Amino acid sequence: MAESMKLLFMTIDAALHEYPPTGLIILFDMKGVGLMHLTRIKLGCIKAFFEYCQDCLPVKLKTIHVLNSVYFLDKILAIIKPFIKKELYELIHFHPPNLNMEKFYRKYISKECLPSDYGGDLPNTRILHEMNTKRLGELKPFFDAEETFRTTYYNKLNSTSCT
Template sequence: MDLGYDLEEALRRRSNNISRKSIEALRNAIAKSNLVPKSITDKQLALFIDASDGQIDVAKKTIETYYDARHNAPEHFLDRDPLSETIEQCLNNQHYFILPPKDGCPIIFHQLANSKPSNYYFDNAIKTFFMSIDICLHKYGPQRGIIFLFDMRHVRIGHLTRVRVGTIRKFFRYVQEGMPAKLCEIHVLNVVSFFDKILSLIRPFMRAEIFKMLHTYSSNYNMDDFYKNVISNRSLPKEFGGDLASAEELHDQFRKEFIALREYFLGEVEQRKEFSGESGVKPVEESEIVNTFRKLDID
């Protein structure tokens, strides 16, 4: 089980952050960790070093959080077979794909394919989104960072009843503390009128620097400004005035990448079976979290 990118090319391209010497230094730093599989590869280590700007102590903390977060969220990081009913249900009702990089940052796109709340299973959607991130890292390797691009055109107020606060907490813990890539930007298109209610759910779990990355655009936003200042139309689906194929076509192509990497996803789960799970960190119980969703006034 290993990532698909070219390590030697990445070492040349990201030489300010990663080197053979830094990879060996990180391997030595985690040698006695009961959190990290002994079979972890050089390509995996390189991702963490690059995301930590070459700082080995930071990379060690990130990699341990990565495995601890995966261990404590089995609903998101186990049963990752792309051919399973769970993943297929998500791929049938949501769109996931990667758009061309902007300034060295690949863009991960996500939207609902239809507006039926009954077709939306929040934990499974998070699992599939995390798999999309893994595909991006598998393909592109170390990069300056990644960008999230969400479209809310099919989101309805009923979707909020499908959301679990504990899942939001786990999502942001992984993205902010354990993901082996920097998050550079978050953009939300066709933002809904009740976005304030969504924000009240997610804001408590967002670091200040991540919150500052969040940019929203209404359905009547001038897309010419978006093309000029945010993401070029050359890198967007045609529904958004872009030059690429439709979102459905891009999703269908990306779905093939999910299936092509089936052995990788199964192997990654097997690799983590080496993990003892004895992090020494007390997990946050659901009862300890203020369930702000119950306070929302949903009409």
């Protein structure tokens, strides 16, 4: 889970680096999520994710759409809700598996902004993933420098030695 979140944050940083958006819409598809996934949830990761979304995201979060909501969504919400501020929770829209995508395009996100897997005009998610992986590889020096800076900063901040 931590690695997935790090990848998400790096992807957001890469998007901001290349073409800074005026706002961000997160689309999360719960297709394939099962009850066993609840046992893998790490509260520290959930807390970090929502702190990032609420307090550190370097772009305005417009909305979060959760597609293919599962029947045990109430259990997931019970776990994550303590970490979500009211303002952020109001930005989340849950959509059932039988969602009418034509209505979704008209009301929320246009087809030209979605991958073909969702009936959109962009390449499918596999191709977009490959493109994202390539872009992150190109930005490796940037991410290495940023991680070195952050590690050095926190080490100095938490140093207990007096000079």
